[in-house]
Amino acid sequence: MKAIHRLALAVSLALPLSALAGEVEVLHWWTSGGEKRAADTLRRLVEEKGHTWKDFAVAGGGGEAAMTVLKTRAVSGNPPSAAQIKGPDIQEWGELGLLANLDNVAEQGKWEELLPKQVAKVMQYDDSYVAVPVNVHRVNWLWINPEVFEKAGAKPPKTLDEFWAAADKLKAAGFIPVAHGGQPWQDGTVFEDFVLSILGPEDYHKAFVELDEEVLTSDKMVQAFAALKKLREYIDPDAAGRDWNRATGMVIDGKAGMQIMGDWAKSEWTAANKVAGKDYLCVPFPGTQGSFAYNIDSLAMFKLNDEENRKAQEDLARTVLEPEFQQVFNQNKGSIPVRLDQDMSEFDSCAQQSMADFKEAAKGEGLQPSLAHGMAASSYVQGAVFDVVTNFFNDPEADPKQAAKQLAAAIQAVQ
Amino acid sequence: MSSVAVPTPKAVHRSSMDWLQAWLPKLVLAPSVVIVLVGFYAYILWTLLLSFTNSRFMPSYKWVGLDQYLRLMENDRWWVASQNLLVFGGLFIAISLLIGVVLAVLLDQRIRQEGAIRTIYLYPMALSMIVTGTAWQWLLNPGLGLDKLLRDWGWEGFRFDWLVDPDRVVYCLVIAAVWQASGFVMALFLAGLRGVDQSIIRAAQVDGASLPTIYLRIVLPSLRPVFFSALMILAHIAIKSFDLVAAMTAGGPGYASDLPAMFMYTHTFTRGQMGLGAASAMLMLAAILAILVPYLYSELRTKRHE
Numbered sequence A: 001m002k003a004i005h006r007l008a009l010a011v012s013l014a015l016p017l018s019a020l021a022g023e024v025e026v027l028h029w030w031t032s033g034g035e036k037r038a039a040d041t042l043r044r045l046v047e048e049k050g051h052t053w054k055d056f057a058v059a060g061g062g063g064e065a066a067m068t069v070l071k072t073r074a075v076s077g078n079p080p081s082a083a084q085i086k087g088p089d090i091q092e093w094g095e096l097g098l099l100a101n102l103d104n105v106a107e108q109g110k111w112e113e114l115l116p117k118q119v120a121k122v123m124q125y126d127d128s129y130v131a132v133p134v135n136v137h138r139v140n141w142l143w144i145n146p147e148v149f150e151k152a153g154a155k156p157p158k159t160l161d162e163f164w165a166a167a168d169k170l171k172a173a174g175f176i177p178v179a180h181g182g183q184p185w186q187d188g189t190v191f192e193d194f195v196l197s198i199l200g201p202e203d204y205h206k207a208f209v210e211l212d213e214e215v216l217t218s219d220k221m222v223q224a225f226a227a228l229k230k231l232r233e234y235i236d237p238d239a240a241g242r243d244w245n246r247a248t249g250m251v252i253d254g255k256a257g258m259q260i261m262g263d264w265a266k267s268e269w270t271a272a273n274k275v276a277g278k279d280y281l282c283v284p285f286p287g288t289q290g291s292f293a294y295n296i297d298s299l300a301m302f303k304l305n306d307e308e309n310r311k312a313q314e315d316l317a318r319t320v321l322e323p324e325f326q327q328v329f330n331q332n333k334g335s336i337p338v339r340l341d342q343d344m345s346e347f348d349s350c351a352q353q354s355m356a357d358f359k360e361a362a363k364g365e366g367l368q369p370s371l372a373h374g375m376a377a378s379s380y381v382q383g384a385v386f387d388v389v390t391n392f393f394n395d396p397e398a399d400p401k402q403a404a405k406q407l408a409a410a411i412q413a414v415q
Numbered sequence B: 001m002s003s004v005a006v007p008t009p010k011a012v013h014r015s016s017m018d019w020l021q022a023w024l025p026k027l028v029l030a031p032s033v034v035i036v037l038v039g040f041y042a043y044i045l046w047t048l049l050l051s052f053t054n055s056r057f058m059p060s061y062k063w064v065g066l067d068q069y070l071r072l073m074e075n076d077r078w079w080v081a082s083q084n085l086l087v088f089g090g091l092f093i094a095i096s097l098l099i100g101v102v103l104a105v106l107l108d109q110r111i112r113q114e115g116a117i118r119t120i121y122l123y124p125m126a127l128s129m130i131v132t133g134t135a136w137q138w139l140l141n142p143g144l145g146l147d148k149l150l151r152d153w154g155w156e157g158f159r160f161d162w163l164v165d166p167d168r169v170v171y172c173l174v175i176a177a178v179w180q181a182s183g184f185v186m187a188l189f190l191a192g193l194r195g196v197d198q199s200i201i202r203a204a205q206v207d208g209a210s211l212p213t214i215y216l217r218i219v220l221p222s223l224r225p226v227f228f229s230a231l232m233i234l235a236h237i238a239i240k241s242f243d244l245v246a247a248m249t250a251g252g253p254g255y256a257s258d259l260p261a262m263f264m265y266t267h268t269f270t271r272g273q274m275g276l277g278a279a280s281a282m283l284m285l286a287a288i289l290a291i292l293v294p295y296l297y298s299e300l301r302t303k304r305h306e
Helices: A003-020 A033-048 A061-075 A091-096 A103-108 A116-122 A147-152 A160-172 A184-210 A221-232 A244-252 A265-270 A307-320 A323-333 A348-363 A380-395 A400-414 B009-050 B067-075 B077-106 B114-126 B131-138 B145-150 B169-195 B196-206 B211-219 B220-239 B243-248 B258-268 B274-305
Strands: A021-029 A052-057 A081-085 A131-138 A141-144 A174-179 A256-261 A281-284 A292-301 A367-369
Touching: A003 A033, A021 A033, A021 A061, A021 A307, A033 A052, A033 A265, A033 A323, A061 A081, A061 B258, A081 A307, A091 A292, A103 A307, A103 B145, A116 A131, A116 A184, A116 A292, A131 A265, A131 A307, A131 A323, A131 A348, A141 A244, A141 A265, A147 A160, A147 A256, A160 A174, A160 A221, A174 A221, A174 A244, A184 A221, A184 A256, A184 A292, A184 A367, A221 A380, A221 A400, A244 A256, A244 A265, A265 A323, A265 A348, A281 A348, A292 A307, A292 A400, A307 A323, A348 A367, A380 A400, A380 B077, A380 B211, A380 B258, B009 B274, B067 B077, B067 B258, B067 B274, B077 B114, B077 B169, B077 B258, B114 B169, B131 B145, B131 B169, B169 B220, B169 B243, B196 B211, B211 B220, B220 B258, B220 B274, B243 B258, B258 B274
Parallel strands: A021 A052, A021 A081, A174 A256, A292 A367
Antiparallel strands: A081 A292, A131 A292, A141 A256, A141 A281
C-alpha cells in the first residue's frame, strides 16, 4: 500500500511539471556532419525555452525515406509537430487539411517585413502561414578551382561563350573541364542552370512554373538542350551514378576545373579546410548573374491537439527565424539566412555575395524557384522533367528539338 | 439407451478433447491465415482499387477508370523498364540455369572436398542483393574496378565500361545476379541428382551409354520438377528485383537500367503518382500470374494423373 501511495504521490507531482513544458517532435533529415550540428542548434534553442525536443531524424535518399514515414504517421492521425517539407509540397499537405495555422506567430514576429514576399508566399496555404522557412540555397553556382584554371590559362567565365572557352582550355591542358555526377537530379540541376541562362528568368518562370507549352518548345529551349548535349564533351566518361560530393572532391583535388552545383557544395570545400575566394571561387552560373534560383528548406507545422505541445510548436516557429539560429544553422549548411535584415559579417564571401544577389533578385523577376529541387512544380512534374532530361543527356544521338517536344509532352502527360 | 443420453464426466472430457483435437490446427493456423488474407490479398485488392483512381501523394478515391493504365502505356520509361526486365529476366534465368546445371553435374562426380566447394558456390546466396549490387558496382566501375586494374597492369587499351553505357548497363545487372543465384540453382540440381536412382544409371552404363548421354537423356529429363522449381524461383527473383538495381545503378545512366519494381517505387513513393505506381504494380502481378498459373495448372494436372 505504501508503495502505491508513494507512486501516486510521485505521479501527481510529476504530472504538473511535465505539463508545464510542451514537446516538439521534428521530422528532418539533417543527418550529415554539418547538417547535424545545424539541427542540434535548433534543439538547444528550443530546450532553452523549456520544451522537450523529440528528435525524429530519418536519414537517407534526400528525404524520400522520411516522407514515407511522415505519410504513415499523418494518415494514422499522429503527425509530428513539424516536418521538413518544402515548396509546392506544402500546398499538397495543406490541401489535406493537416497543417497548423501560424498567423499569430507571424504577426507577432512581423514575418511580412522579415521575409521576401516570394518566400512568404511559399510558406502560406490559403493565405495563412503554415510553414516557417529555415534557409535559402542558391542553385545557380559555378565552383572553380583557381589553381587548375591558372595552369590551363583559363579565366572564370561570365557568359556561356566564356564558359565553353574556359572548358576548351581546361580540356586542352589535360584536365576534366567539368566535374559531374550522372544522377537524374544532377542532370536536372545543370539543365535548369542552362535554361535560366539562355531563356532568362521570365521565360524560365513561364516554362517551369506556369508550364507554358509555347516556351517549353521554343527555340531557346532547344538551345538549352543543345548546350546540355555540348556539356557531354566536357565531362569524364565515368560520371554515371557519381554522387555530387565525389564530383566536388574532383574539383578540390585538382582533377577537374569546375562544377555546376548549388551552394551545399560549399560544405565539402569547408570540410577540406579550403577558404572561399582563395582556394576556391564561387561565381554565379555564366549568364545568370542577376538571377537567383532558390531552394528553400522549411518546416511545415502540423495541427496538434495538446495545448502545451501547440505552444511548444509556436516557440519552435519563432526560434527558427531568430538571428542566432539563422546564423549558426546557415554557416553549417552552406546556405544563407532567410531574414533580409541578417548581419552577414560573420559569413564567408560566397554567402555574402549570395545574400546581396538574393536581395537584388528579390526586387525583380530574378528570384526564381528551382525546378530540380522541387520548388517550382510538384514532384510529378519534376519527375517527368528529370526523365526527359536525363534520358537526353545519356543518349549521344539524342536530338535537342525532339527533346524539347518530349519535355512538353511529358509535362502535359502528368498533369 | 439412457447411458448414451446422459454422458458420463469421462465422455464429456473425451468429447472436448476430440473437439480440441479437431480445432487445434485450425486455431493455431488462424492468425497466420488472417495475416495473409489482410496483409497480402486485401492489399492486393486495395492496390487494384488505387490503380483506378487519381491518387497522388495520398490515396484518394476519385475514380478515373483505366486512365492510369493508358498513361502507363504511353510512358516511355515504363517501356524501357519492361524491356529491361525481359532482357534481364531472360538472360538471368537462362545463364543461371545453365551454370547451375553444369556445376551440379560436375560436382556430382563424387569429387574430393565436395562439401567445401559446394559451400563456396552457394555462399553468394547468403548475401543480400544490396551487398552484391554494391560490390559489383565497384568491380565494374570503369574508374576504380576491373577496368582500372587491367589498365594499371599495362593493358592500356582495355575498356570495359558497360556500367556507364546506357545500351549495355542491363548486362551488368545480369552478371551480378547470375553470380549471386547460380550457386543456389546448383544446390537445387545437386539435391535432385542425388535423388536419381543409381540403378538406372548403372543399367544404362551396362547398355553401353556414355556419361554425357546418360546425363542428357536420362538424368536431366528426370529432373523436370527441379527444373520447374528453379525456374519459378529465378523468375520471381527477376520480376521483383529492386535492391540489386537500387544498389548497383539506381536505374541509371539516365533511366537505362530501370526495372518495373524500381519504376513502381519511384512513382508511388517519391513522385506522388500513387495511381500510376499502383497500375504498374498490378501489371507486375499480372506478369507473375502469367507464369504461375500455367505452372500450377500443369503441376496439379500431373498430380491428378498420378
